[in-house]
Amino acid sequence: MESELQKKIKDYWDQQAVLNREKTDSLKVIDWESDYFIDSKGQGGTLKDSNLRELEIQNVVREIRKGEYVLDIGCGNGYSTLEYAKRLKDVRLLGIDFSKEMIKNAISLMHDDYPQLVSRVRFECHDILELSALYEEEFDVVCSTRVVINLPSWQLQQQALDEIRKVLKRGGRLILLEGSVDAVERLNAVRAKLKMKMDRAGNWHNVFLRDEDLKNYIRGKYKLIKEIYHASTYMLITRVLYHKVILGKFIKQFTYDEEIFDAASKLPNFGEYGYHKIFVLQKI
Ligand SMILES: C[S@@+](CC[C@H](N)C(=O)[O-])C[C@H]1O[C@@H](n2cnc3c(N)ncnc32)[C@H](O)[C@@H]1O
Numbered sequence: 001m002e003s004e005l006q007k008k009i010k011d012y013w014d015q016q017a018v019l020n021r022e023k024t025d026s027l028k029v030i031d032w033e034s035d036y037f038i039d040s041k042g043q044g045g046t047l048k049d050s051n052l053r054e055l056e057i058q059n060v061v062r063e064i065r066k067g068e069y070v071l072d073i074g075c076g077n078g079y080s081t082l083e084y085a086k087r088l089k090d091v092r093l094l095g096i097d098f099s100k101e102m103i104k105n106a107i108s109l110m111h112d113d114y115p116q117l118v119s120r121v122r123f124e125c126h127d128i129l130e131l132s133a134l135y136e137e138e139f140d141v142v143c144s145t146r147v148v149i150n151l152p153s154w155q156l157q158q159q160a161l162d163e164i165r166k167v168l169k170r171g172g173r174l175i176l177l178e179g180s181v182d183a184v185e186r187l188n189a190v191r192a193k194l195k196m197k198m199d200r201a202g203n204w205h206n207v208f209l210r211d212e213d214l215k216n217y218i219r220g221k222y223k224l225i226k227e228i229y230h231a232s233t234y235m236l237i238t239r240v241l242y243h244k245v246i247l248g249k250f251i252k253q254f255t256y257d258e259e260i261f262d263a264a265s266k267l268p269n270f271g272e273y274g275y276h277k278i279f280v281l282q283k284i
Pocket residue numbers: 013014045046047073074075076077079080096097098099102126127128129144145146147150151
């Protein structure tokens with residue numbers, strides 16, 4: 001049964017989706033309290049930081065093979081789902097989200113901007129916790145981008161991972177791009193050296209994952225293929241260096257459009273500091 005907190009989280013995402021239909025470009029302004037932004041191009045419900053989002057998409061796309069059937073859970077407004085479809089020509093995708101308002105946005109985004117993808121992409125409204133009632137060992141790949149962290153306890157998160165396993169084919173892969181408490185702690189240790197305020201692990205509606213919990217959970221269920229810290233250099237530069245040296249020192253409001261964000265996203269990647277990380281897991 002859905003708890004009060006789960007209902008509140010669902011309402012929050014419905015509201016974000018409705019706001020997303022309005023023009024609110026000012027929300028591109030950097031606000032460390034909220035990583036999500038909304039704009040007139042229909043990119044709300046996803047990351048405010050478009051360079052970070054691009055790094056995510058590039059890394060997810062690298063893990064998907066020609067001809068695969070992909071389930072994108074918690075697809076939000078479908079921005080990333082449609083990007084996967086654009087970049088992976090022979091792949092079919094199903095995007096699901098429990099917010100019907102998000103799904104409405106995803107469907108309009110596809111029909112308005114990418115009508116050529118309609119034959120390969122579908123969007124449906126479902127809860128991750130009810131996946132196995134709908135599908136059975138159907139997908140080659142499941143992608144989860146900052147979705148499981150919206151379930152308010154590790155117990156529910158494990159339930160979601162069990163549901164995902166049931167809908168994956170044997171040998172199918174889960175690309176789990178979620179918030180990592182361990183990575184936040186590493187980034188905070190660097191911030192502490194520079195006497196900066198600690199970063200929180202997500203927003204009020206997020207519970208970030210612990211690497212050790214996840215590694216214990218997957219035993220006998222999934223094989224760990226790889227861990228990817230896709231935005232490690234990027235986070236050190238934008239969330240530490242830039243934040244320390246530039247941000248807040250001028251009256252001007254800074255946005256994620258500043259050149260440094262684009263430049264940082266093009267540097268070689270090193271370290272384990274990105275607070276969103278990717279686990280690629282294979283169903284046993
Ligand atoms: C942070 S957004 C990420 C959206 C998209 N994956 C992206 O990367 O742009 C999280 C999304 O997960 C959805 N979500 C949260 N809990 C869910 C659940 N239990 N079942 C399905 N979708 C869920 C929310 O409605 C929201 O659209």
